[in-house]
Amino acid sequence: MMAVKSLVNIPVLNLETETQRWNTIYKVMSEPKPDIESTPRKAVWKKNKSVLWYHPAPEKKYNTPLFLVYSLLNKAYILDISEEGSVIGNLSKQGYDVYLLDWGSPGLEDKDLTLDNYIFDYLEVAVKRALRHSGAKEISLIGYCIGGTLSAILTSLTDLPIKNLVLAAVPIDYSDVIVPNKWVKALQKGTLNFDRFADAYEVIPSEFLYAIFMALQGFNIGPTINLVTRAHDQKYVDKWRRMDKWMKDAVTFSGAAFKQMFNELYKDNKLVKGEMKIGGNKVELTNIKCSTLVITSTRDELVLESQSLPVMDLISSEDKTYQLVEAGHVSLCLTGQFAFAIDPWLSTRSNKVK
Amino acid sequence: MSEMNPYDSFLRVSEMWEKGLNGLLFQSIDNNPLIQMTKVGIEANSRYIERLKRNRELMANYMNLPTKNDVANAVKQTIQAEEKIDILEEKIWNLQESFALATDAQNKMLGEILEFTKHIHSEWQKTSLELAKLSEIKNEFEAMKELLQKEKEEPVLTAK
Structure with missing residues (x-):
């Protein structure tokens, strides 16, 4: 082991750690994604x-x-990304049977899929299938990000x-968004209207969605610096590579759903106003009467707390809880x-095996 | 004392810089000319893509080549078939459920019939026993009747 000690109070460079660090960085840059x-x-x-x-x-x-x-707008495997950090893995270890709806990435043939289709033809049918497969009389629905919006609409x-x-x-x-x-x-x-853009592309390319996410984060040098700083820590590097992958x-997105989201949510904010129509039915969030938990994270840089909070007043559930978690939009x-954040609430509201 | 990571201070400085630069970026892009430029850019890009698509279709048509649109239309048929299978599956489930319900009802009815038959059987056995007893009594009566008749026919002989 060789160390270079500075005369002033400059941190010591350990040659072994440094070799390991730069070797790992070289590997991360050159090797295929995990x-x-x-x-x-x-x-x-x-x-x-x-x-x-x-x-x-x-x-x-x-x-x-x-x-x-x-x-x-993203792939669902973030919920099951590693053995230790898997939301699904942790939930199933806690004793829950978990069903996950993976939307997949739409192709040109899915250009006409709207939110109506996603909610009624996919989500509702999938919940029915899960209920039948499990043989359970009731189910707990957990929606994340836009998945949460769709879950609330379906409920x-x-x-x-x-x-x-x-x-x-x-x-x-959507009266205030992170722009x-x-x-x-x-x-x-x-x-700013994206109708013609969506019509021209038919299916929004994944590169465009990736570019939007990148643009929303601005100068995003944090992850790279984090990697350099902790590159000697194999566990961290492994987690970083999964996150990077x-x-x-990114996924593609159906042009029709993209237009619908921009016009009905971002432009007219119809969901909060109770003017949104799905499958010809007016979406009234007041129809939600089941036990509801709303979670937001303190460092969320994509969805503001003010975008989630109004749902607490809109639903008519008597049993409703609001929880603020110390995390970021993705890091949660x-x-x-996430699994540990919702377990205490869910465990008291789920039927126990006798 | 634990070994210090020489990059920690670097990380902290970069975090500060990132925050500062992002703040600056956020403020600098908040202007209408940039929005107008984006609008023009989106329009131009959309027009370009539209023209590209039109030409692509035209060329493919001249050369009699299938395009991605044709493939997408073929795939749509498969998706429709998939949807129909799903609907059929659900109908089969409903049928299964109604069959299960009907079988349950039938089993219940059969059970009741069985119970009833058992009851009739036991009643029948009881009646048979009683009938046997009655037959015995009848036989005894017959025998007594015969004896009485015999006594009626031979009283003089016995008295003398």
Whole structure:
């Protein structure tokens, strides 16, 4: 071991650690992205590109299964990214049978898919299938980000037995979004309109969505610096590589749904106003009467707390809880922390195995 | 004393810089000319893509080549077939459920019939026993009747 000690108070450079650090950085830059293995699972239902996965609990403690719905704008494997930090893995270890709806990445043939289709033809059918597969009488629906918006809309419209609803980092109110004020106004007034763009592309390319995410983060040198700083820590590097793979693994998005989201949510903010129509039915969030938990994270840089909070007043559930978690929009899932954040609330509201 | 990471201070400085630069960026892009430029850019890009698509279709048409659109239309048929299978599956489930319900009802009815038959059987056995007893009594009566008749026919002989 060789160390270079400075005369002034400059940190010591350890040659062994430094070699390891730069070797790892070289490997990360040159090697292919890591393979991500999921927790044991079985496909219960498939439709088009969507798959309903079933992750059985190794030791089942609750009869009420969980149904996870992730965002349409990212891939769902962030919920099952590593053995330790897997939200799904941790939930199933806690005794819940978990179902996950993976939306898949739409192709040109799916250019006409709207939010209506996603909610009624995919989400509702998948929940029905999960209920039938599990044999349970009721189910807990857990929506993350846009998945939360879709879950809330479905809960308000369906007569399926949804016992508990968990909405995490959910955008409901679009009057204020994470872009500068003048851009928000331009979107709301229609100065900036993406209709022609969506029609031209038909399916929004994944590169465009990736570019939007990158643009929203501004100068995003943090992750790279973090990697250099902790490159000697193999565990951290492994986690970083998985996160890096997921961040760059963007999805495509149906043009029709993109237009609908921009016009009805970002421009007219119809969901909060109670003017949004899905499948010809007016979406009234007041129809939500089941137990509801709303989670936001303190360092969320994509969905503001003010976008989630209004849902607390809009729903008519008597049993509703609001929880603020110390995390970021992605890190809440990446660290698996989400599973521990919702377990205390869910465990008291799920039917226990006798 | 634990070994210090020489990059920690670097990380802290970069975090500060990142925050500062992002703040600056946020303020600097908050202006209408940039929004107008983006609008023009989006329009131009959309027009370009539209023209590209039109030409692509035209060329493919002349050369009699299938395009991605044709493939997408073919895939749509498969998706429709998939949807129909799903609907059929759900109908089969409903049928299964109604069959299960009907079988349950049938089993219940059969059970009741069985119970009833058992009851009739036991009643029948009881009646048979009683009938046997009655037959015995009848036989005894017959025998007594015969004896009485015999006594009627031979009283003189016995008296003398």
